[in-house]
Amino acid sequence: MSLQQGMTFEVTHRVGDEVTAHHLGNEGFHVLATPIIVAWFEEAARTLAALHLEPGLGTVGALVTAKHLAPTPVGMTVRVRATLREMDGRRLLFDLEARDDKEKIAEGQNERIVVSLAKFRERLAQKQAS
Amino acid sequence: MVVQGPKITITQKTRSVASARREGYMSLREGMTFELERKVTEAELSDRHGNPWVHVFTTPKVVEWMEEVATNGVQPHLSEGQGTAGTVVNMKHLAATPVGLKVKVVAHLKQIDGRRLVFWIEAFDEVEKIAECHHERFIVDLTRFHEKVAKKRGGSAAR
Helix, strand or coil, X not given: CCCCCCCEEEEEEECCHHHECCCCCCCCCCEXXXXXXXXXXXXHHHHXXXXXXXXXXXXXXXXXXXXXXXXXXXXXXXXXXXXXXXXXXXXXXXXXXXXXXXXXXXXXXXXXXXXXXHHHHHHHHHHHHC | CCCXXXXXXXXXXXXXXXXXXXXXXXXXXXXXXXXXXXXCCHHHEHHHXXXXXXXXXXXXXXXXXXXXXXXXXXXXXXXXXXEEEEEEEEEEECCCCECCCEEEEEEEEEEEECCEEEEEEEEECCCCEEEEEEEEEEEEEHHHHHXXXXXXXXXXXXX
C-alpha cells in the first residue's frame, strides 16, 4: 500500500439545480445541500484511497462529520480537498474542506475502513439471506 | 422577585419560551420524535454513487434520509416563510444494508436553543441498527436567507 499520511486529493463540482436542498425536498432552499457535501467529502476521500489500494480492495465509510458553514448559490464551483490524516491498520482518517468561489463553506472528517471486496460481498449476501 | 433553587434553569426556560413565541414556532417541543420508513432501492446503492462493486445503502443517502426526517418533522411547526438549514452532521455508519431491506429512520428533537435545533437520529434496517447521527439545523427566515444568497451570488463571477 503506497498510501501515506499527508497525501491530498481534490474533486471539483459545479453547483447545479440537482444538488440543491430544494431539489432534495427542502422547499425554497436553492443552495448546495448538506448531504451532497457529505457525498463529495466521501468521493474525495474514497478516490484518494482507491488510487493507492491494490486490486480487490476498497474502502467503506464508517464515520463522517460535516460542519456546513455557509450557503452556496447555484452556479458556483466547489472544490473539496481530502487530506489523509491518520492510518491505523485498515482504518483511514481524512480531513476534509470545501470552498466555493467566495469562501470556505464546510469542513469535516471521514473515517474509512479498507475492506476486501470479495469478503464484503460474502458478508452482505449472508445478511440479505437472513 | 427572588428566585431560589435552580435559578439558571428557570431563567433559560423563560428565555427559550419567549424566543420561541417571538420567532413563531411555539408548538415545537423538545422530546418530539419524527420517523420515516422506506425500502432501500438500487437508487440508494454505493455503486451508483461512484463506489463500484459496493452494493449497499450509501452513507450520503443515509444522511439525506436523516435530514429529510428532521426537516419534514419540524416544518409544520414553523411559521409561513420559515424553513430550516442543516449546519452540523456527525454520522456513524455502523452496518451495511443490502438492497431490498426496509430502513426506519427516527429523529429525536433533543434541544431547542433559540433558532438552533439539535437532533439525535438513528437508522435501523430489518436486521440491526445501521447508523446514528448528531444533527443540527437552524431556523431561518427564507426571505432574509434568499437576500443573503443573492448578495453572495452577485459578488461572484459566476451567474
